[in-house]
Amino acid sequence: MNRSPTMLLRRARGALPELALAALAAITIVLSGCDSRAADSDAPPAPEVGVATVLAEQVRQWDDATGRIVAVETVDLRPRVSGYVQRVAFTEGAEVAKGDLLFVIDQRPYRAALDQAEANLARARAEAQLARTQDARAQSLVDAQAISRDEYETRRAATAQSGAGVRAAEAAVAAARLDLQFTEVRAPVAGRAGRALVTEGNLAQADATLLTTLVSQDPVHVYFDSDERAFLRYQAQSRAGTRAGTDNAVRIGLADETGHPHLGTVDFIDNRIDPSTGTVRARAVLPNPDRVFTPGLFARVQLEAAPAAEALLIDDKAVLTDQDRKYVYVLGEDNTAQRRDVVLGRVVDGLRVVQSGLEKTDRVVISGVQKVFAPGMAVAPVEVAMRGDKPDQAVAAR
DSSP, rough: OOOOOOHHHHHHHHHHHHHHHHHHHHHHHHHHHHHHHHHHHSSSOOOOOEEEEEEEEOOEEEEEEEEEESSEEEEEEEOOOOOOEEEEOOOOOOOOOOEEEEEEEOHHHHHHHHHHEEEEEEHHHHHHHHHHHHHHHHHHHTTTTSSSSSHHHHHHHHHHHHHHHHHHHHHHHHHHHHHHHHHHEOSSSSSEEEEOOOOOOOEEEESSSSOOEEESSSSEEEEEEEHHHHHHHHHHHHHHHHOOOSSEEEEEEEETTSSOOOOEEEEEOSSSOOOTTEEEEEEEEEETTOOOTTTTOOEEEEESSOOOEEEEEGGGGGGGGETTTTEEEOOOGEEEEEEEEEEEEEEEEEEEHHHHHTTTTTTEEEEOOGOOOTEEOOOOEEEEEEESSOSOOOOBBB
């Protein structure tokens, strides 16, 4: 059958819309598959977070206070006799032993006074000897009625007076000897000496001029104030027999130290509460063999608050705040972060006590908490140590 060119052209034009629709459908299917694969590849991965299992340990809880280091013995050294300072016999700022010579006051006037007192004593003894001899002679004369009774009594009184004169002269010698001894100013206690406030050639007045100061070194005292509530709690524990130990242990830390590395014991509690502050003054004794503590230093004090007991501990970095609520994220099923509201206690050895809200088996998000935007979010957990920022072993948690 013969077909004209015109007929063939018309048939081709009629078929073009059908071919175009088929090609468009095929292109749409291909593009939709590409978009699906692109959407899958653009989904962000789960954020990596560090998780650690809650610690359950026996802990001793402590109350915090602030205090000052005070020397057990503090002496303002003053002379006991007046005179010009002849010599400064110690090194300023050095430690001295009890009895060490510190200052020498001009001894010449006191040596002369001692010599005079000894001479007076010798004269008094001679006069007493003469009086005793005359008294003995008077006794024999009165028996022979060679002297009157009045003269005899006079000689007896002279003997008594001469004896009193001897004792007075002996006391004068002892006083002069003491004054001479006091010209050597010695350390009354062992400790560290301050600077010499009076130097050679200056006049020192007895009981008035401050020569230097001495402070003992070992042990030292730490004075601190405890609030009224804590004081009442300690008393209640003591009455109930639940007070931890009998030594009232304290831990001390200085301003440049981390934690409270030094141990001491409370040896004094004041007999009244200060009504203006609602606190009670306490004192602890602290060994100081290495001379770490200097009187006047600020001290951070921790007093044992309760007997040792098991507690759940977490790192403070895991704790988040929602208005007045505290919460943490724990690792849930399918590695999702689940919110847990918690009630927190005090800090113990760098970790926070959890009073309620967690179990021993819970794994808490410690690091990367800021990557968790909402509860139920998928995360990629990595096991880390509860103490410290660095993981013991970076192993993915399951």
